Amino acid sequence: MDSAGLSDQPYVSAVRSRIQIVEDEQIVAVDIESSLNSMGYDVTCISKTGKxxxxxxxxxxxxLVLMDIKLKGKMDGIEAAAIIRRESRIPVVYLTANTxxxxxxxxxxxxxxxxxxKPFNNHELMSTIETAIYRHRMEVRLQExxxxxxxxxENAADAFYVCDAAGRVVDANEAACQALGYRPEELLSLRxxxxxxxxxxxxxxxxxxxxxxxxxxxxxxxRHLRKDGESFPVEVRITSFVSEGKPLLLALARDVSEHERLVSELREAVRKVNSLKSIVPLCVLRKNLSNAEDIQQGIRTHHDTVMSKGVCTECLNAFKEDVGKAKGTYLRPGSESQSSSQAQPSPRALPK
Structure with missing residues (x-):
C-alpha cells in the first residue's frame, strides 16, 4: 500500500480518458499517476498549485480533474475547482484527508x-472517476x-409559455411576449x-x-388578452412535463385571427352565391348548362351585368326572342295572313 492508499491490483478503463492531477505532495501525485496509467487513463499534467x-x-x-483540497499557495483546491468549473466546465473530483x-x-x-x-484504493479511484465522467457526459447531453x-x-412563430400548478408563468418565449405585448420580466410576473x-x-x-x-x-x-386590453382568438395545445420534481404545463398558443377572417370571408362568399339562386336558373336553363364548371363559368360571365327580373339583360333579350318565336309557331290556322305587326307580341305582354 502506497502513501495514497492505492493497491497494486490492475483495473483497465474501457475508454481512455484524460485526467489532470492536482496534488502538492510529489510522492502521492506520482503514485496516483502510476495507478491511472495502469488502469488505462492518460495523465495530462500534475499541478502543485491552484493557479x-x-x-x-x-x-x-x-x-476530469482530481483536485486535492489543501494546496500550497494563496489559492486552495476549492477556489481552483470553482474557477475550472465556471470557465472550462470540466468535472472535478476532490481528494482529501480532511472530513x-x-x-x-x-x-x-x-x-x-x-x-x-485518503487513503483510497484503485477500485475506489476508478469507480469514482468512471461515475463522474459518465455523469458529466449525461449532463452535457441534457444541456445540449x-x-x-x-x-x-425561441425561434418559433407561435407563443410558448410554461405555467406551474398555481397558474404562474415561469417561462415564455419571445413570440409570447410580442403576442401579448409584455416585456419578458413582466410576463414572468403574471398568472x-x-x-x-x-x-x-x-x-x-x-x-x-x-x-x-x-x-x-x-x-x-x-381568447387571449393583450397588455393594451385588446383580445384576439387563439388555439392552445397543452401538454405537461416535470422539472425538478414539479409538474408544469407547457402551452403552445397560436393566433387564429387570420384563420377566422378567412372563414368569415368564405361564409360571406357562400351567402352571396346562395343569394344568386333566384338569378342563375333562367340563364342556366336557357344555355342548357348542366355541370358545375359550366354553371360557375356562367355565373362569372354574367355576375357584373345589369340584372332585370331575375335574369341578366343579355339572356332577357334572347328570352324575349324565344317567346316571340314560340308564339308565332302556335298561331291558329288561317291566321298566317295577319300582318307582321299583329303577329309580333306586344312589349307589354312580355316579361321585362
Missing part, C-alpha cells in the same frame, strides 16, 4: 462530481438537448388568468392532471 491547475485545465481540457464538515460544505457549493477520502429545445422555442380570464387556478390544476393522465396534447380554443 497552475487553472492554467493547465484551460490549456489541456482534460476529461471537516465546514470544508466539505464549502466544497459542495462548487458542484463537484465526487469525493475521494435543452439548448436545442430552447433555440427551437395565466391575467391574459386568459377563462383559465382560473382551479382549471389550471384540472388541466395539469388531465395532461399528465393522457398521452397526447389537450387542444383548447379561446
Amino acid at each position: 497552475d491547475a487553472v492554467l493547465c485545465a484551460a490549456k489541456d481540457h482534460p476529461s 471537516d464538515m465546514a470544508i466539505l460544505e464549502r466544497a459542495k457549493r462548487t458542484e463537484p462530481f465526487g469525493f475521494l477520502v 438537448s435543452e439548448q436545442r429545445f430552447r433555440s427551437l422555442v 395565466a388568468s391575467d391574459f386568459n380570464p377563462e383559465i382560473s387556478a382551479e382549471r389550471i390544476s384540472l388541466l395539469l392532471d388531465q395532461a399528465m393522465a393522457q398521452d397526447g396534447p389537450i387542444t383548447l380554443k379561446g
